Amino acid sequence: MIIIELRGPLARYGCEHGEKGRIEAKADNGVTVRQILNQVPIPLQHVGLIVVNGKKGSLQTMLSEGDSVVIFPVVAGG
């Protein structure tokens, strides 16, 4: 199982077991972050930093069983 946490306003695009902002997926055949996100109606232009196991990843990052993914929105300001 791969757990994806959606942060900030993106949280509304996922819900598992009543937990907002969470997606659970299976790691079949080297699935990529993009392939999992394609299964939910999340607008990819608003996807910013992708964190895979605590490190910076991308839509192309291939995932394995047990990976943890955090998706942040694009940010501006500070």
Add this chain to the structure above:
Amino acid sequence: MAGYQDLVLRVNLTTGKVATESLNKEWARDFLGGKGLGIKYLYEEVGPGVEALSPENKLIFMTGPFTGTIVPCSGKLGIITKSPLNGYILDCSIGGSAAVEIKRAGYDAVIVEGKSDYPVYLLIEDGQVELKEAGDYWGLCCHDTEEKLKKVYGDDYSVLSIGPAGENLVAYACITSDLYRQAGRGGVGAVMGSKMLKAVVVKGTGAVRAADAKKLMDVTYNAYKNDLLTDTNLWAYTDGTPMIVELSQTTGILPTRNFQQGTFDQFANIKSEAVAAAREAKKGCVSCGLGCGNFTRVGEAVVEGPEYETLSIAGSNCGINDLGAIVKFNANCDAFGLDTISAGGTIAFAMEMTEKGIYDFGIRFGDADKYVELPELIAKREGLGAELALGAKKLAEKYGGIEFAMQVKGLEFPGYDPRGAWGMGLAYATAPRGACHMSAWPVADEAYGEGNPFTIEGKAEMVKDLQHYNAAKFSLILCDFWALSFDIMAEMLSALLGEEVTAQSLEQAGERIFNLARLFNTREGLSAKDDVLPARIHRHPLATGSTEGKTLPEEEFIKMLLEYYSIRGWDNNGVPSGEKLQELGLR
């Protein structure tokens, strides 16, 4: 002129004279308002060599064309003066409601000159303006000052005030408004204190005229619905700036232990989810569609925050892993009137000096009990506070450690380590007021986005463009958290003014404003020798996380800086060329 009140209020504290004059319309057209127009007035009125804390310096409160209109995120007030840290230009902005009250009272700007012999506050009620004796308020903290004044005048008045730090001319004293909002950086509070001006109390009942109100409604509604309330901006509402903690941790740029590391082992204690758990309510400025403010309570301490800059610079950077201590520290800074960034940065420097055995300030990383007491000592210049009130640069000049005094032009670093975002290094080095995250924020692309953080390629162009964008946006004035395009700004401004303003002309106004700020500084003697970073950034590799082993090598930095000067049309010493000034209408 639609969008403006065509009136400037000028208050001379030496003579007690209050007068109004017409707004300079030509300047308003070229410099818009807020930051830009404030810089223009200061450039024309405060010449080189004037001491920042002398009566000859001026303190300018400047609204923008969008202030008081239906345009969202337009509630900020520009505060422009000469910096007590370095004698260069200093512009800040403050949220809340004061800007709208000033504009509705009938003024585009309030220019404060001279110095009073005794504490005063300025009362503005539409056309009635009066200087009042403030002896009963002098010495009070910001919240107490504001609450006491509101008891006299009512909750519908806005108050801008300073605390003991401003009265005691601490180099990083802030101005506070609406209890929890600050114009934090660079010591605007010290300038206000030097004039013996404790507060400005303002209420306006007028309106702002739009040339084409229907069109303004239409374009604003569209922008509001389709551009503002999107997933790119709404993080400001769902999380606010604490969300950035995890972004910085992941990308290895979270300042930790005075920038000795770019990751913090206990970052989970200070990240967004921890702040959300202590959150009681959300709040926004007047006219805001986002509401970035988090009301957080831990025990007795309540703050609107802590913002990312405080969580990082006054949190991980001081080795503090207890959110409760950070909230308390933040509340104490707010009460006594201190910038949390410079306070945190200076304390972190003192902690490292102590741990390295260079000078014993009696404070070490993670010493939360002592750290929360420091804002009061600094504001009152008592004990250790008298030293820390100097700021990191002057402390280093006195006791050593200049290579790890994390500042540019005397202004302490905000919360992004340039070794993991090389463009941010250029932004710090070239921001007019010193190390500043509000002049340009390239980290959004190079660290948190898809850009490459460890290259100078394309960074000079990126930083230049962002500087123009922010200069225009903060002149109109719009909030940082709305990532809108020049096209949308132009569309709304055209409807407001009743004349065609193009995206291109706004971008050029941004460039003009940025160059005028540079001219102000070069007139004070600034040159390339001042556009430098502390040696630590070039020489000490980071040791953990995704920035492990990284520096921003000095030769790369210099190459990037010279490229930046070149594409700006500045010479190798960082001085704008005559040709560039002519192109921008600055000569």
